[in-house]
Amino acid sequence: MRAYQLKRPGPIGTAPLELVDVAEPGPEPGEIRLHVKACGLCHTDLHTVEGELELPRLPVIPGHQVVGVIDRLGEGVRGFQIGERVGVAWLHQTCGSCVDCNRDRENLCEGAIFTGFHRDGGYAEKMVVPAAFAHVLPDRFDDYHVAPLLCAGIIGYRALRLSEYEPGDRLGLFGFGASAHVAIQVAVHRGAKPYVFTRGREHRELAEALGAVWTGGADDDPGVRLDSAVMFAPAGPLVLDMLGHLRRGGTASIASIYMSKIPEWDYGKYLYGERTLRSVTAGTRRDGRELLQIAAEIPIRTEVEVFPFEELNEALLKLERSEIRGAGVLQVG
Numbered sequence: 650m651r652a653y654q655l656k657r658p659g660p661i662g663t664a665p666l667e668l669v670d671v672a673e674p675g676p677e678p679g680e681i682r683l684h685v686k687a688c689g690l691c692h693t694d695l696h697t698v699e700g701e702l703e704l705p706r707l708p709v710i711p712g713h714q715v716v717g718v719i720d721r722l723g724e725g726v727r728g729f730q731i732g733e734r735v736g737v738a739w740l741h742q743t744c745g746s747c748v749d750c751n752r753d754r755e756n757l758c759e760g761a762i763f764t765g766f767h768r769d770g771g772y773a774e775k776m777v778v779p780a781a782f783a784h785v786l787p788d789r790f791d792d793y794h795v796a797p798l799l800c801a802g803i804i805g806y807r808a809l810r811l812s813e814y815e816p817g818d819r820l821g822l823f824g825f826g827a828s829a830h831v832a833i834q835v836a837v838h839r840g841a842k843p844y845v846f847t848r849g850r851e852h853r854e855l856a857e858a859l860g861a862v863w864t865g866g867a868d869d870d871p872g873v874r875l876d877s878a879v880m881f882a883p884a885g886p887l888v889l890d891m892l893g894h895l896r897r898g899g900t901a902s903i904a905s906i907y908m909s910k911i912p913e914w915d916y917g918k919y920l921y922g923e924r925t926l927r928s929v930t931a932g933t934r935r936d937g938r939e940l941l942q943i944a945a946e947i948p949i950r951t952e953v954e955v956f957p958f959e960e961l962n963e964a965l966l967k968l969e970r971s972e973i974r975g976a977g978v979l980q981v982g
C-alpha cells in the first residue's frame with residue numbers, strides 16, 4: 650500500500666514525509682482494519698514531523714483524524730461489519746484498568762497510545778485500530794466534512810468543557826483554525842457569546858459568519874472582561890494576553906499539545922483573583938461520542954480544504970503558514 654512515512658523529523662518545508670510502498674497491516678485480535686478514505690490535517694502532525702514532540706518510534710505513519718471503511722475484522726470483533734464507515738481519533742488505546750481509565754479520565758492514562766504517533770495512522774491506504782476505539786460516524790456528514798471533527802472537533806469540545814463556560818457567558822477564543830471553527834459552533838449553540846482573537850482577515854470573517862460577537866487581535870481591547878477562554882494557538886506569549894482579558898474567577902484552557910515558551914509573568918496581574926488556567930490533554934471516547942452527536946444535531950458546518958493524496962507535505966506547509974481556511978483534509982482512497 651502507499652503510505653507517508655516519517656523517517657527523520659525536519660522542517661515541513663523540506664518535505665520530511667516520504668511517500669513509500671509498505672506492507673498492508675493485518676488486524677490483530679480485537680482490531681479492525683480500515684480502507685482509509687480521508688484523513689484530517691492537525692497541528693500535532695506538524696509538531697510530530699518537525700520533531701517538536703519527542704517521538705516514541707520511527708519510522709511512523711502520522712495522521713489521526715481518519716475516516717475509513719472496514720475491510721477486515723480481527724478475531725473476536727463484535728458490533729462492527731465489513732463495509733461500515735468508522736472514524737479513528739488521536740486516542741488509539743488505553744490500559745483500561747488504571748485509576749484514570751476507571752474515572753472517565755482515560756485521556757490521562759499513563760499507558761495510552763496515540764494514533765499516528767505510537768502506532769501508524771491514517772496517511773496511508775490502510776490502517777488498523779482496536780474496535781473499541783473506533784467511532785461510529787453520523788451519516789449526515791461526508792468523509793471530508795466529518796474528518797476534522799475527529800481531533801480538531803474533539804479537542805475543541807473538551808477545551809470548551811474545561812473552560813467551564815455557561816450559556817450567556819463571554820467566551821474568548823484565541824486563534825481561529827480548524828479546532829476553533831468547530832468549537833465556536835458548539836458554543837453558540839449553547840448560548841455563549843464568542844469573542845474571537847485572531848490575526849488573519851479571512852479567519853475573522855469566518856468567525857463572524859459563525860457567530861462571533863467581536864473579533865480582533867490578542868492585544869486589542871474588546872471592552873469587556875471574559876468569563877471563560879480557550880487558547881488554540883501554540884504561542885506562549887498569547888497565554889498572557891488571554892489571562893489579561895479574563896475576569897476574576899474566570900477559567901481559561903489551553904487546547905494544544907505543544908506550546909512555545911510562556912514569558913515570565915506577574916502573578917498578581919494574570920492569575921490572582923482566583924483565575925484558573927488549565928491544559929487539555931487529548932480527549933476521551935466519551936468526548937468523541939458527545940461531540941459527534943452534537944455535531945449531527947446542530948448540525949456543525951465544517952469548512953474544509955481537500956488536498957490530493959500526493960500533496961500532503963505541501964498541505965502541511967499551508968497549515969503551518971495559517972493559509973487554510975477552516976480545516977485541511979487529505980483525500981486518501
Ligand SMILES: [Zn+2]
Nearest residue numbers: 744747750758
Ligand atoms: Zn489506563
Ligand SMILES: [Zn+2]
Nearest residue numbers: 691693800801
Ligand atoms: Zn490532532
